[in-house]
Amino acid sequence: MTVKNAFYAQSGGVTSVINASACGVLETARAHSDKIGKVYAGHNGIIGALREELIDTSLESDADIAALKHTPGGAFGSCRYKLKDIKTHKAEYERLIEVFKAHNIGYFFYNGGNDSSDTAYKVSQISEQLGYPITSIGIPKTVDNDLPITDCCPGxxxxxxxxxxxxxxxxxxxxxxxxxxxxxxxxxxxxxxxxxxxxxxxxxxxxxxxxxxxxxxxxxxxxxxxxxxxxxxxxxxxxxxxxxxxxxxxxxxxxxxxxxxxxxxxxxxxxxxxxxxxxxxxxxxxxxxxxxxxxxxxxxxARHISSATDLDQAYAVGKAAVDLALAGKNAVMPVIVREQDSPYKWSVGEAPLAKIANVEKKMPKEFITEDGFGITEAARRYLQPLIQGESYPPYKNGVPDYVKLKNQLVAKKLAHSFNV
Amino acid sequence: MTVKNAFYAQSGGVTSVINASACGVLETARAHSDKIGKVYAGHNGIIGALREELIDTSLESDADIAALKHTPGGAFGSCRYKLKDIKTHKAEYERLIEVFKAHNIGYFFYNGGNDSSDTAYKVSQISEQLGYPITSIGIPKTVDNDLPITDCCPGxxxxxxxxxxxxxxxxxxxxxxxxxxxxxxxxxxxxxxxxxxxxxxxxxxxxxxxxxxxxxxxxxxxxxxxxxxxxxxxxxxxxxxxxxxxxxxxxxxxxxxxxxxxxxxxxxxxxxxxxxxxxxxxxxxxxxxxxxxxxxxxxxxARHISSATDLDQAYAVGKAAVDLALAGKNAVMPVIVREQDSPYKWSVGEAPLAKIANVEKKMPKEFITEDGFGITEAARRYLQPLIQGESYPPYKNGVPDYVKLKNQLVAKKLAHSFNV
Incomplete structure (x- = not known):
């Protein structure tokens, strides 16, 4: 049996550290080449899967992959595209599975917010229904900080x-x-x-x-x-x-x-x-x-002033996603667990996608002062650790030296295209 | 004869490095305490001189003065206040001289742009007319980069x-x-x-x-x-x-x-x-x-991403202002002289305030591409060196650790106030 390939996609509004999560995925997958073959990245997110526009990340050098850690934006392109209801739009899901099959993809890593958790969850369901096994793992990302269960959201x-x-x-x-x-x-x-x-x-x-x-x-x-x-x-x-x-x-x-x-x-x-x-x-x-x-x-x-804590967490959830997949987990998302406020300690846990999909975490009422114009000590205790530490990008000619990947697409294997 | 005190003021819109010029002035003056007594800073710029609101910078520690180099804004306060025409508003100039006399001030360091150069020039003239000697030195500062003679403007x-x-x-x-x-x-x-x-x-x-x-x-x-x-x-x-x-x-x-x-x-x-x-x-x-x-x-x-070159130049013109004063120069401004584009070399020269006051340097036509939408190689050659180098502030609790001075005012000596 040949090892399965993986598919990674960025979803929704990008952040200054979403590429650090990509780096965590790619470096960890490379370290386990006995279990994961190639990692294909979606060109412009999930749209890339539907269109069979898959970026062959194996063509990128280790140095360029490492440089993703200090490069903002979405290195493979992202999109605002939510898969529609599985009952009314089954064709979309079937197309995904068809593309995954054609390229021997057995792992689906989806890096996004609420909608993306929902999609990753649905993909895990449809793969069962269609009898093509896919390990589907969500990777948290959103500047809105509104995912449940995780203590905070990378970005x-x-x-x-x-x-x-x-x-x-x-x-x-x-x-x-x-x-x-x-x-x-x-x-x-x-x-x-x-x-x-x-x-x-x-x-x-x-x-x-x-x-x-x-x-x-x-x-x-x-x-x-x-x-x-x-x-x-x-x-x-x-x-x-x-x-x-x-x-x-x-x-x-x-x-x-x-x-x-x-x-x-x-x-x-x-x-x-x-x-x-x-x-x-x-x-x-x-x-x-x-x-x-x-x-x-x-x-x-603003990657030039990213939080080192945030960056570390973004990388860690990318790495953990691959670790979870290799441990046989499915339909889960690695989450940040706060162990202690001060000095700040955190670890990576996991949560079922079903519990994350489409749930929005609100800011607690006790974070806002009574007059409504400021933040409380409780808010400060929560927020303070998340901005700790600086991790500057390298500079060249006075501006950040952000990496530009080759982003070469693999040859299509399917005869028909799919309109997105 | 006792040594004369100095007066330093910040003028016009502030920059992320104007305090580095202040630091250059203060550290250099402290190193020459045999020739310059106290340095008083204008509370909110020249308005502070007119109101006799003088900050005693001798009460600030060496460490706090050094920290000005990494602190944006105007540490003593700045103002948008242009001294009016000397013929119609002689009282303003007389008031300045009166305050300077009362506090034994013999040096005037004025840190600003076009208008400030004009004011510094007028002060040098009026001091002659009124028979009270003032050494008046301008210090360039403006994000607009529109001062003549100097190759560029700190900020x-x-x-x-x-x-x-x-x-x-x-x-x-x-x-x-x-x-x-x-x-x-x-x-x-x-x-x-x-x-x-x-x-x-x-x-x-x-x-x-x-x-x-x-x-x-x-x-x-x-x-x-x-x-x-x-x-x-x-x-x-x-x-x-x-x-x-x-x-x-x-x-x-x-x-x-x-x-x-x-x-x-x-x-x-x-x-x-x-x-x-x-x-x-x-x-x-x-x-x-x-x-x-x-x-x-x-x-x-944005001091968090200031150019190290800009910072060095801002400090250098502050230091040079004091050096020029001590060398007996008057009614001049230290300026940046470009010696070489690449590798970039610069030095500090001097220019008469009379030639700087109220002259605006335009951007050369050859800096804009023919279609009007971009910059040319000539512009790139000029601009590139000015953004070179990073010089990050220290951080505390995840945010920059900017200094807050005591800014204690000296006791007033004049009986009457002056409306500004």
Whole structure:
């Protein structure tokens, strides 16, 4: 019996450390070439499997694979593509199995968030139904930090470090200028459904009540009057006010502030513009001069300031995925287990995909202060370890020396194509 | 005769390395305590001198002064305050001299851009007129890189490194996702009058024509049709298009794109919103899904990724300012002299303030490619050395360990206050 090949794919929004998970998968698989043959990577994620566009990772050098650890983005391409319901769209699943069969693939490693766990779970089910055995393992990844069971999600710690560092720096900037110039700085961060990323900004506070003095969470219904009152108090006390606002900040009735906000020159409502909306509100009502920033993709791709802890965990879950597969496990995901807050200790555990698929972990209520504008000690205890440590990429000519893989596709074996 | 004290002030928008210049001034002055007494720093820049709010830097430890080298923002506070015309507002200048006299100040070190050079020059003139000798030395600083004579301006190299690194990272992110999701990423950068900062984005290109594929400079009149044509070509060729746009991008008639752009919920035109404007234009006309980012203050305060070359130069001009003063020079500014492109060699020279005051250095036409959307080899040769080298701050609890000075004011000696 020949050894089975493996298929690895990246799914959903990428992070600054998702390639470290890929590195963990590939290096571990290479170390077990007696049990795992080639690792094929999906060109643009699961779409690559459906289209039979498989990248032959065996053509990449060990050095280039190692360099994935310091390279952001998705090295093989990712996608936003959720496999549809298995009852109504069985053809999609059959196509997957057909491609896996054609290329002697016996292992499926799927690196993503909630939707991806669901897909990995379904693939494990369909493989039973169709009688072609596939070992299906999920690998956690999401800057949203919203997967259940795992203590945290690889990708989140690095965004948290970027956000806390950036707002600390910008706050020092505005503080220097506030006597005669800008008094308000608003920074918009990701997190459509939960305030995990916004909460990380609280780690920038150098003292009780320090900058950023106000954080607007999706979890706290936005009340204009109390918000403006607080802004004014802070400016009168500190001379300036640094504000971090989640893109998911919303009114009590669930309307996003960003939807109520800015229209463009063509009259369209503009998404993701909650920072300018808040800044203009303050200017209109209180008259303070403002600046605002929207970090957008910069925050989740900022490998230059990734958290070493996050990076280690991203690699570890990639490695553990292969270890679990080799140990005969199926339909599971390696998860991060927190053993101790301080000094921080963690290990890798496992959880059934069935319990992870489509479950969203909310931020606990006790992480937000009573006034709704800050984080509590409990939040700090949880968040602090996740941003620990620096792990800088190498630089060349003054910019990071990120690797570019060959990404050569293997020859197709199937006669017909599949429309995605 | 007792030794004279010195006055140091930070002026205008701060940078991630202006405190390194302060460190150069303070450490060099401390090393010459036989010639320079105390160094007083202006609380919030020159306003501090006018209000007689002088920070006694002698109360800061050597370690804290050294830590200024890795701390962004303006450690003593800065301001946007230009001294008015000497003929109509002589009282302001007389007040300065009065404060200097009261505190036995014989040296004036002014750390800023164009306006500050003008002020430092005027102070040297008025001191002659009023018969109170002041040695007045300018210290270059501006992310805008628009001072004449000096090869570059401390502060610029670090912004350039931040911008090139950030757009490289975000481009890898969007490239991974473009098959099924976002195809356009627009990043807005500073530079109201010149495209120096936008040009730095070109250093992120990993190959000819690579991302960012389009840069919009203030120097290139914006032509909607040719811009959209190029965007479409790039998306069809590469699958995605990363665009860097200067906040100063403008139409042929001089109107800023940002003014033509976005209005807020209150109907006001919104400043600094050229990224969303461009992104929406592409969506409306070409239908591509987009994301956009506005780095704003994050770019100029990002000490976590400052250029080591920039940092060294910022320190060097601070040190040279004191050395020049001690050598009996007056009304001059230390400047960066480029001796060689590659390997890069530089030294510190000097220039008369009279030749620097109010002169703006434009970006040479030959730095922009003929099509107007990129940078040339000449630009690359100029820019490359300025982002060389990394010099990371120390971290504590996962965030940079930036110093906070005592900033204790000295007792006032003058009976009357002065309204600023």
């Amino acid at each position: 989140f710690g690095s965004v948290a470090k970027y956000i806390s560092t950036s707002i600390m720096e910008a706050s020092l900037d505005i503080q220097s200028m506030c006597e005669s110039s800008t008094k308000i700085f608003v920074m918009e961060v990701m997190g459509r459904h939960a305030g995990w990323i916004a909460a990380a900004a609280g780690l920038a506070q150098r003292e009780e009540g320090g900058a950023p003095q106000i954080i607007l969470f999706p979890e706290t219904p936005f009340d204009k009057a109390s918000f403006l009152r607080r802004v004014d108090e802070v400016v009168k006390r500190d001379g300036f006010c640094a504000i971090v606002v989640s893109e998911g900040a919303q009114y009590a009735d669930g309307r996003f502030l960003s939807d109520a906000g800015v229209t463009d020159a063509f009259g369209h409502t503009q998404l993701g513009g909650v920072a300018p909306f808040i800044a203009n509100m303050i200017k209109s009502e209180l008259g303070y001069k403002y600046h605002w920033a929207v970090a957008d993709y910069l925050q989740r791709s | 610029f190299g670090s912004v350039a490194k931040y911008i090139s690194t950030s757009i490289m990272e975000a481009s890898l992110d969007i490239q991974s996702m473009c098959e099924s999701s976002t195809k356009i990423f627009v990043m807005e950068v500073m530079g109201r009058h010149a495209g120096w900062i936008a040009a730095a984005a070109g250093l992120a290109q990993r190959e000819e024509g690579g991302a960012p594929q389009i840069i919009l400079f203030p120097e290139t009149p914006f032509d909607k049709a040719s811009f959209l044509r190029r965007v479409d070509e790039v998306v069809k060729r590469d699958g995605f298009c990363a665009i860097v746009v200067s906040e100063g991008a403008q139409y042929a008639d001089g109107r800023f794109l940002s003014d033509a752009g976005v209005t807020d919920a209150f109907g006001h035109t919104q400043l600094g919103g050229v990224a969303p404007f461009i992104a929406n234009m592409i969506k409306s006309e070409l239908g591509y899904k987009y994301h956009w980012a506005v780095a704003d203050y994050l770019q100029r305060s």
